[in-house]
Amino acid sequence: MTGTLLLHSIGEVATPRGTTPRRGPRQAEVERTRGSEIVCRDGTILFVGSHDERQRQLGPLDDAERIDCSNRTVIPGLVDPHTHLPWAGTREEEFAQRLAGVSYQEIAAAGGGILSTVRSTRAASDEELALQMRPRMNRMLSWGTTTAEAKSGYGLTLDDEIKQLRAIRRAHEEHPLDLVPTLLAAHEVPPEHRKDRERFLDLVCEEIIPATAEAGLARFGDVFCEEGVFSCQESRRVLEAGVQHGLSPRLHADEFVDSGGARLAAELGALSADHLIAVSPEGIEALAASGVTAVLLPGTSFFLMKHTYAPARRLVEAGVPVAIATDCNPGSSHTESLPMVFVLAVFELGLSIEEALTAATLNAACCLELGETIGSIEVGKQADLVVLDAPNLLHLAYHYGINPVHQVIKRGQLVHSAPGA
Ligand code: NIG
Ligand code: FE
Numbered sequence: 001m002t003g004t005l006l007l008h009s010i011g012e013v014a015t016p017r018g019t020t021p022r023r024g025p026r027q028a029e030v031e032r033t034r035g036s037e038i039v040c041r042d043g044t045i046l047f048v049g050s051h052d053e054r055q056r057q058l059g060p061l062d063d064a065e066r067i068d069c070s071n072r073t074v075i076p077g078l079v080d081p082h083t084h085l086p087w088a089g090t091r092e093e094e095f096a097q098r099l100a101g102v103s104y105q106e107i108a109a110a111g112g113g114i115l116s117t118v119r120s121t122r123a124a125s126d127e128e129l130a131l132q133m134r135p136r137m138n139r140m141l142s143w144g145t146t147t148a149e150a151k152s153g154y155g156l157t158l159d160d161e162i163k164q165l166r167a168i169r170r171a172h173e174e175h176p177l178d179l180v181p182t183l184l185a186a187h188e189v190p191p192e193h194r195k196d197r198e199r200f201l202d203l204v205c206e207e208i209i210p211a212t213a214e215a216g217l218a219r220f221g222d223v224f225c226e227e228g229v230f231s232c233q234e235s236r237r238v239l240e241a242g243v244q245h246g247l248s249p250r251l252h253a254d255e256f257v258d259s260g261g262a263r264l265a266a267e268l269g270a271l272s273a274d275h276l277i278a279v280s281p282e283g284i285e286a287l288a289a290s291g292v293t294a295v296l297l298p299g300t301s302f303f304l305m306k307h308t309y310a311p312a313r314r315l316v317e318a319g320v321p322v323a324i325a326t327d328c329n330p331g332s333s334h335t336e337s338l339p340m341v342f343v344l345a346v347f348e349l350g351l352s353i354e355e356a357l358t359a360a361t362l363n364a365a366c367c368l369e370l371g372e373t374i375g376s377i378e379v380g381k382q383a384d385l386v387v388l389d390a391p392n393l394l395h396l397a398y399h400y401g402i403n404p405v406h407q408v409i410k411r412g413q414l415v416h417s418a419p420g421a
Pocket of ligand 1: 117331
């Protein structure tokens, strides 16, 4: 983590600026500068500016490690603020059913869906869980993600939720990609509690939340607030119990129907309301008034073949800060690629290239309470950078279906190079 790294011959540096979420017209305020150099020292960005200015301020830097960017574009390390990373097993049979016309909700009602992954995750050992997470994290890094949120929620017992959160902690310690842990114990009602959901909510609020929070295993508390899963009232109980134990709230809200999730997020001052495909105009207003970030997951609309997407333009125009995320999970969005989600954000959500960049960097960082340290390329921030194999930012959507990432730098260290780089 020590030493000096110099990135030179950069084509374009493209970055939002600041440490707080960008909303409304400011979401599109991305600085695009040509001909800059970036110097990183001891894991932090020390300098961003012209070659001459760097010579004046820092001298020749003869001992520095150098990366010749050969006219490529440099953006901040991508931040993925919504993933379900620690799961075991796959659900390709359900995928085939969905391709044949069965809906995601029908599969869930028949005991598949989330509960299918709960069965395989409960059956997996710590070691198996770690083994399955690692290639996912390698893929995330190779697509430019340098920090990701990761949720539990496929355990649904105290021990199994702890197993998932421990897997997140271990993966965070062992892998260059940083993970921020979220407890999602109320992701679904497990089969053993189908006849007494009240008892399950007691278990979540009185045992799982206190135990995991006290062990320092989670930073945020989440709930699947949705018709047929947890009602607004139940979600409020879970999120408030989390707050009492220091878990800042965020929630799966208004994914399939408007069940008041956005309003609940606003009332609780949640860090984010996620999905929002079915959010109501009142929900949008409430989010705007309270400053909750909308985390949009267009990969989920795409993968569930819904042909309806969250009203991103109305959210931006109402002044809600918008972030984007993969929702990486085996049922509703099986991808690790934020650049793929970026393409969907531009083509399907209608975000501009600049708005989408802010959504995948600074706004994503801020809703994980990391805006002070990551999310932009500025002196003093952590040196998390992505070199794109592209002459300018537009290529991130213009040249689609390819992996645009050439190199990834985490805390000033080169941690990934594309084949042939
Ligand atoms: O965000 N909506 C709830 N949870 C996930 C899906 C998880 C699964 O299908 O396994 C989501 O889409
Ligand atoms: Fe999710």
